[in-house]
Amino acid sequence: MNNSRAKNLWLLIIPALLFLAAAVCAQGYITKVEDSGFEKHTRPAVSFAHDAHNEAAGIESCNTCHHMYEDGKLQDQASIGMECSSCHLDGYSGRLELIRVYHLQCKSCHLDQKAGPVQCAQCHRKEE
Amino acid sequence: MHEIYQLASGILVWVALIVFVGGTAGRLIRMAITARKKDAVIYQYFSFYYALRSILHWIIPFGSMSMRARPAMTLVAFIFHICLIITPIFLAAHVILIAESWGIGWAYLPNAVADIMTILVILGCLFFLLRRIVQRDVRYLSTPGDFVLLLVVAAPFVTGIWTYHQWSGFEIAGIVHMLSGELMLICLPFTRLFHMALFPFTRGYAGSEAGGVRRARDW
Amino acid sequence: MKTSEDFQAAAEEKRIYDAGIEEGAKKLTPEKIRSVFNELMQTEGGARLEAYTKACVHCGLCSDACHHYLSNDRDPRFSPAGKVKQTIIEIVSRKGKVDADFMKRACEIAFTECNLCRRCMIYCPFGIDVAYLMLFVRRACHQLGVVPQYIQDTAHSHAATYNQMWVRDDEWIDTLQWQEDEARDEIPDLRIPIEKEGADIFYSVIGPEPKFRAQLIYQMAVIMHAAGVDWTMPASQGWDNSDMCMYTGDSEMTARLKKIHFEAALRLKTKRIVMGECGHAFRSVYDVGNRLLGWKMPPLQMIHAISFYSEIIEQGRLKIAEKFDRPVTFHDPCNIVRGRGLHETARYVINQVCTTFIELEPNREHNYCCGAGGGVINCGPPFKNKRVQSNRVKADQLAAAKKKGAEVVIAPCHNCHGGLEDIIRHYELGLELKFLGDILYECIQKE
Numbered sequence: 001m002n003n004s005r006a007k008n009l010w011l012l013i014i015p016a017l018l019f020l021a022a023a024v025c026a027q028g029y030i031t032k033v034e035d036s037g038f039e040k041h042t043r044p045a046v047s048f049a050h051d052a053h054n055e056a057a058g059i060e061s062c063n064t065c066h067h068m069y070e071d072g073k074l075q076d077q078a079s080i081g082m083e084c085s086s087c088h089l090d091g092y093s094g095r096l097e098l099i100r101v102y103h104l105q106c107k108s109c110h111l112d113q114k115a116g117p118v119q120c121a122q123c124h125r126k127e128e
Numbered sequence: 129m130h131e132i133y134q135l136a137s138g139i140l141v142w143v144a145l146i147v148f149v150g151g152t153a154g155r156l157i158r159m160a161i162t163a164r165k166k167d168a169v170i171y172q173y174f175s176f177y178y179a180l181r182s183i184l185h186w187i188i189p190f191g192s193m194s195m196r197a198r199p200a201m202t203l204v205a206f207i208f209h210i211c212l213i214i215t216p217i218f219l220a221a222h223v224i225l226i227a228e229s230w231g232i233g234w235a236y237l238p239n240a241v242a243d244i245m246t247i248l249v250i251l252g253c254l255f256f257l258l259r260r261i262v263q264r265d266v267r268y269l270s271t272p273g274d275f276v277l278l279l280v281v282a283a284p285f286v287t288g289i290w291t292y293h294q295w296s297g298f299e300i301a302g303i304v305h306m307l308s309g310e311l312m313l314i315c316l317p318f319t320r321l322f323h324m325a326l327f328p329f330t331r332g333y334a335g336s337e338a339g340g341v342r343r344a345r346d347w
Numbered sequence: 348m349k350t351s352e353d354f355q356a357a358a359e360e361k362r363i364y365d366a367g368i369e370e371g372a373k374k375l376t377p378e379k380i381r382s383v384f385n386e387l388m389q390t391e392g393g394a395r396l397e398a399y400t401k402a403c404v405h406c407g408l409c410s411d412a413c414h415h416y417l418s419n420d421r422d423p424r425f426s427p428a429g430k431v432k433q434t435i436i437e438i439v440s441r442k443g444k445v446d447a448d449f450m451k452r453a454c455e456i457a458f459t460e461c462n463l464c465r466r467c468m469i470y471c472p473f474g475i476d477v478a479y480l481m482l483f484v485r486r487a488c489h490q491l492g493v494v495p496q497y498i499q500d501t502a503h504s505h506a507a508t509y510n511q512m513w514v515r516d517d518e519w520i521d522t523l524q525w526q527e528d529e530a531r532d533e534i535p536d537l538r539i540p541i542e543k544e545g546a547d548i549f550y551s552v553i554g555p556e557p558k559f560r561a562q563l564i565y566q567m568a569v570i571m572h573a574a575g576v577d578w579t580m581p582a583s584q585g586w587d588n589s590d591m592c593m594y595t596g597d598s599e600m601t602a603r604l605k606k607i608h609f610e611a612a613l614r615l616k617t618k619r620i621v622m623g624e625c626g627h628a629f630r631s632v633y634d635v636g637n638r639l640l641g642w643k644m645p646p647l648q649m650i651h652a653i654s655f656y657s658e659i660i661e662q663g664r665l666k667i668a669e670k671f672d673r674p675v676t677f678h679d680p681c682n683i684v685r686g687r688g689l690h691e692t693a694r695y696v697i698n699q700v701c702t703t704f705i706e707l708e709p710n711r712e713h714n715y716c717c718g719a720g721g722g723v724i725n726c727g728p729p730f731k732n733k734r735v736q737s738n739r740v741k742a743d744q745l746a747a748a749k750k751k752g753a754e755v756v757i758a759p760c761h762n763c764h765g766g767l768e769d770i771i772r773h774y775e776l777g778l779e780l781k782f783l784g785d786i787l788y789e790c791i792q793k794e
Contacts, residue, residue: 042220042239096224096233103228114130119302120221121294159394166393172643186472193713194408194470201408260405265416268423269405269432326402327473333395334474341634343688344712346469 037085037098043124046106057113065105129299136306137225144310151317152325159329175336182335183328185347192347201259208252211245212281216309218242221292239292246289253282273320280315283308365729367496368454375447375491383490384443391486392439399480400436402473403428409477412470414715415460418739425737427467427477430456434484454493457484459730460737463594463721464681469712478721482596489596497727501591504554506600509607510587511554520582522557526565534793537572539564542615543579548655549617550578551608553589553625553761560761563623566788570656573791574664578621585611588622590631594722598639605636609646619648621655624782626682626760627720634686651683653759656787657692660699666792667700674703675786676745676753678767679714680760693759696783700790705753707744715741717758719766735773738766742774749778759783 033046059065063078069087079087088101106123110116117123163170185191195202216222220236227233237245257278260270287305291298315321338346388396410416410426419425424433434453438445445453463478471477488494494502504513514522520541527539540546550571556563571578580586585607592600609632612620622629629651637645650658659665677697683689690711697704707714718738723730745756745767756771756778758764764780771778 042224096227099224100227100231100233103224107228111130111134118130118133119291119299121291121298121302126294159397162397163394166391167395169638170394182474186474192469192472193709194412194472197411197470198408201406263407264421265410265423265426265429266405266407269407269426269428271405274405320401320404323402323404323473326398330398330402330473330475334468334476338469338474338685342686344685344690346474346712 033102035083035085035098035102037083037089038095042099043120044126046123047125057115129303132303133306136303136310140307140310144313148313148316151314152322155317155322156325156329170333173336173340174333175340178336178339179328179332180335181339182346183331185345186331194347204252204255207248208255211248211252215242215245215249216284219288243289243292246285249285250282250289253278253285277315277319277321280308280312280319281321284312363455363729363733365455365495365726367494367499368451371491371493372447372451372454375450375493377444377446380445380447380450380491381443384438384487387483387487387490388439388443392483395476395479396435396439396483399475399477400431400439403431403471403475406472409467409471409475412467414462414466414718414740415737417715418737418741425460427461427471430461431477431480435480438484438487450488450491450493453484454488454495457481457488458495458498458594459723459726459733461721462681462716462718462723464716465685466681466713466716469685482594485594486596486598494595495726495730497729498591498595498722498725501725502595502597502600505590505592505604509584509604511589511591512558514554514557514587516583519557519586522561523564523580526561526568530565530568534569534572537568539568540579542582543577545616546577546579547618548576548578549612549615549620550580550623551586551588551612551620551628552580552623553628554587555589555761556623563782563784566784567623567652569793570659570665570784570787570791573666573793574659576659576664579615579617581611581615583611585609585614588620588628588632589625590628590636591722591725593631593635594627594725601631601636602639605632606640608632608636609640612647617647619650620645622649622651624652624759624761624784626680626686627722627762630682630686634682651687651689651759653683653689653693653696653783656696656783660696665787667790668792669790671701671755671786671790672703673701673754674705674752675701675755675757675781676705676707676748677710678707678717678756678758678763679711680758680763681714681716681720683760684714685712693757693783696787697757700783700786703752705748705751707748709744715744717741717760717763717766718770720760720762724762724765731769734766735769738770739774741767742770742776745771745776745778746774749776753778755779755781755786757781757783757786 031048031050033048062080063076066078066080068075068077068079084101085098089098107118110118189206190196190202218235218237219242220239223233223236259266260274261267284305287301287308291302291305316324334346338344405428407426407428409428413425413427415425416422423429434456438453461477461481463481465476465478467477468474501511504511508514523539523541527537530537550567552564588608590601590604592604622632632649633645675697677693679690709715718734718741723734756767758767758780759782764782767780770776771780
């Protein structure tokens with residue numbers, strides 16, 4: 001379930017949303033996208049419901065996102081447990097590069113799939 | 129939404145940039161050629177030293193008598209123009225988007241600073257709008273196009289701060305923000321916004337004649 | 348607060364009749380206006396016209412620079428950009444499709460509501476040359492044959508006689524000899540050398556000097572004599588350095604006038620030209636005529652009387668017998684201050700010759716125009732009242748100097764003289780008006 005659809009639901013049936021939110025929070029399914037590579041945040045961290053997202057997006061293979069490259073070749077194994085910054089922070093401009101790859105990871109897929117948030121404010125929601 | 133976003137953040141950015149750069153360069157080149165034919169004096173009298181001398185006096189706040197005579201206008205005009213140019217170039221979100229697309233990046237402003245600068249641009253637009261309505265000579269000089277241009281300039285800043293703060297309807301505001309920013313760039317070479325590109329030339333030539341021929345100050 | 352419609356109505360009530368404008372406009376047809384204007388745009392409407400009309404953002408910062416605007420209760424139509432809006436912008440945007448009535452109004456604005464003093468140019472952040480735009484309108488008026496009668500008459504005089512005042516060749520020589528004769532009563536060995544080949548200095552004056560200010564030639568002869576200058580004046584055409592054609596938009600005639608002036612100086616193999624105390628003539632020779640003739644700078648050195656005075660004082664050739672002891676103030680003429688930066692030179696001379704000097708506020712490049720220059724005074728009696736009323740701010744400026752003690756106003760320019768004379772009389776300021784030469788003549792050691 002993507003965010004904009006969640007918003008529509010929220011607008012339509014508030015009790016349902018409250019129930020859903022309570023449910024996922026209780027189960028710890030919503031997490032923040034955190035990375036120790038960011039000393040401080042330019043924008044609020046992105047909320048990300050891992051399982052719900054993958055179910056809605058039909059992602060089965062971990063290394064679709066948690067990719068692993070060796071000599072420029074995508075490996076079969078996944079990089080679960082590693083932070084993006086452990087590979088991507090040694091790029092040309094540090095933090096900007098890390099931001100760039102995070103955005104490429106999420107946004108370019110959303111654009112390809114024509115699903116999911118793409119504008120700045122759609123992901124980097126202010127704390128309610 | 130995805131289609132519009134893709135259009136506004138993709139091809140339309142290119143259209144806007146090409147029209148802005150190409151239109152500005154094209155118009156300036158055309159004027160330079162016309163000047164060769166009909167205003168030969170410009171090439172004869174143009175002096176980099178005196179042009180620069182004059183430009184400097186006019187881009188330093190209160191550097192000219194005219195600016196000192198109208199301190200409020202001078203202050204607003206300087207703050208407005210500085211924020212108008214600096215904010216979009218050094219806004220974090222813009223720098224990041226450019227880094228994503230072109231792999232180049234530069235330093236960006238803290239969000240709070242950009243926020244204040246955006247508000248200053250919007251207040252500047254309001255000041256100029258008010259001035260066009262209230263001050264008699266400016267009202268007389270104003271054309272409908274002048275009001276439209278104020279709107280064109282204000283629009284990307286109003287929608288920008290709107291989507292940044294995630295006020296209601298921010299998704300629409302985000303799209304309008306991109307489109308209106310592109311519209312402003314496209315308008316630049318073909319409307320009075322072109323004064324931006326003409327400034328160094330008109331001021332520089334005025335300074336050249338004043339300094340090189342007339343031996344007088346023009347500020 | 349009056350609306351612009353009220354001003355429109357007020358302007359129509361007191362519309363001034365000028366035969367040159369009215370009769371000229373009768374011969375206009377929309378087709379003629381369009382074809383003349385389009386041709387002018389094709390040949391002369393270049394990058395400057397485009398930049399000046401397109402760079403203007405209608406900010407109104409030029410308004411306060413204009414004495415017409417300040418003097419007419421801040422009527423926006425007198426703002427420099429307002430005058431541009433009513434004339435050239437309108438013609439350009441309508442591609443010349445304007446009628447005879449429009450041209451009449453445009454003519455009156457361009458000829459009588461702008462002195463081409465360029466004060467607004469140094470108040471405009473873009474340095475837009477409104478004088479250039481107004482001259483463009485005047486050029487169109489000239490080509491359409493709609494020009495105020497009096498100034499057109501002087502242009503005709505230029506065309507027929509090469510001088511501004513219908514002075515005949517023999518009258519010119521007679522005047523010089525008459526002034527020499529008079530001066531020899533005072534200084535027996537004084538000469539006004541006519542046609543002296545190889546003299547150091549070629550001295551030229553404006554047409555009105557021999558016509559009705561002949562004593563200025565007398566005074567200059569005395570100054571030249573006292574300083575021991577090797578000088579001459581020509582016996583034939585080319586003696587008049589003035590140029591009303593520059594202001595009627597008749598560039599072809601301007602070029603001819605400047606050519607004959609330069610040629611007279613070159614024919615006599617003089618080293619340089621010194622011009623009398625006139626502003627517009629200086630502009631025409633130094634800044635306009637040379638361009639029309641294809642010279643970046645005048646083909647031989649050419650200086651204004653102020654520079655000349657300063658030079659002979661500095662060199663110790665001119666001795667001051669007794670300083671002028673009445674408090675003086677100084678009016679900076681546009682064409683030699685904004686036009687040639689002679690403000691400090693003038694102050695040097697004044698401080699050498701006068702005991703008390705009081706500044707006008709504003710001064711130097713920022714001085715207000717006299718209201719007469721740019722050919723406005725030459726549009727003659729029909730516009731005189733309007734011209735004087737349209738420079739109330741000058742009267743206020745002079746009155747403030749008088750309050751500080753000034754008794755004498757020095758204006759080293761003929762047009763300024765004419766304008767200030769009318770202002771001083773109309774506003775009953777009780778100030779005396781002098782050329783710098785008047786004071787020098789009074790104060791120097793003559794033998």
